[in-house]
Amino acid sequence: MNQKRYFIELSYNGTEYHGWQVQPNAVTVQERLDKALSTLLRQPIETTGCGRTDTGVHATQFYAHFDLNEVAAGQLDIQLARFVTSLNALLPFDIAVKRVFNVLVDTHARFSAMKRSYEYHIHFKKNPFKVNRSWLMHDFPDIELMNQAAGILFDYTDFSCFSKSNTQVFTNNCKIIRAEWQQNLDGLVFHISADRFLRNMVRAIVGTLVEVGKGKITPEQIRTVIESKNRSNAGSSVPACGLYLTEVLYPKTSNISEI
Known part of the structure; x- marks a missing residue:
């Protein structure tokens, strides 16, 4: 089944996190975001970030991407504007999503960045x-x-x-x-x-x-x-x-x- 790719633009205060990337036995920004996305979309979601910030480092602009199959993507597209509000409601106060939007499937949050x-x-x-x-x-x-x-x-x-x-x-x-x-x-x-x-x-x-x-x-x-x-x-x-x-x-x- 064909996949659709979505980008997330977010910002975060990194004080309480062991960086962006998921780590065992440590709280990270990616872990919190993936958990919120998985809850809303009712399926396991693993994001890919534009980089890897270290423990305590902040981001005023950060991008991540995730993929959905056509059926799930069609359901998301219908409620995309409302989806950002729902996602922010599930995230802690120190992580904020600005927008979620569709991109070409070969656009990569990390490797496409110039x-x-x-x-x-x-x-x-x-x-x-x-x-x-x-x-x-x-x-x-x-x-x-x-x-x-x-x-x-x-x-x-x-x-x-x-x-x-x-x-x-x-x-x-x-x-x-x-x-x-x-x-x-x-x-x-x-x-x-x-x-x-x-x-x-x-x-x-x-x-x-x-x-x-x-x-x-x-x-x-x-x-x-x-x-x-x-x-x-x-x-x-x-x-x-x-x-x-x-x-x-x-x-x-x-x-x-x-x-």
Whole structure:
């Protein structure tokens, strides 16, 4: 029987979850979503996510897909607008579905994505409303030096030095297309976009750039770190609480961004 594929656009506060992906003996975002979908559709549903966020990491935009046979899809299509409301009613307060929509059956939430963007948030004064949502630092780093170092990232594609060890990937190559720090009223935000990211990559990059900002290494020494391809030469991973997946882009032919 033919299958129809549906995309879900959602957001979540990752504080209470062990990341996106289903894990044994741990509560994850995917587990909660799959359970709610299975309840509503009255059949086992397994979603595929656009990425794999770690424990405590947030997402303001995240996509997942699931498949249904023609009969079940026909029933869903009739009540698609109401379905989002029902799905949100079953999900906990810290997971919100924005929309559910049909896509071409070969559109893949993970492999069809062309670009992903993250933000990392840092604040410098104790603030109860930023607990688990931003990293509290006590000393203000040199943002100009950190941006000099961030600019060097564009000269490379192999980011093995920022990757978590023993990950099952075919390549550590990524094309970074944005990397910059911006200051706002509340602190600092690091913006980074690439075609793909390695596990723990953004948090390792931020940790290394913060070392530059604190004067522990110079911007040019970032080249030595990257060229070493050795994780132990890069900075420590910063806390997960400040990291947000903010945007996932797909080809225009998928119509995902236009629906």
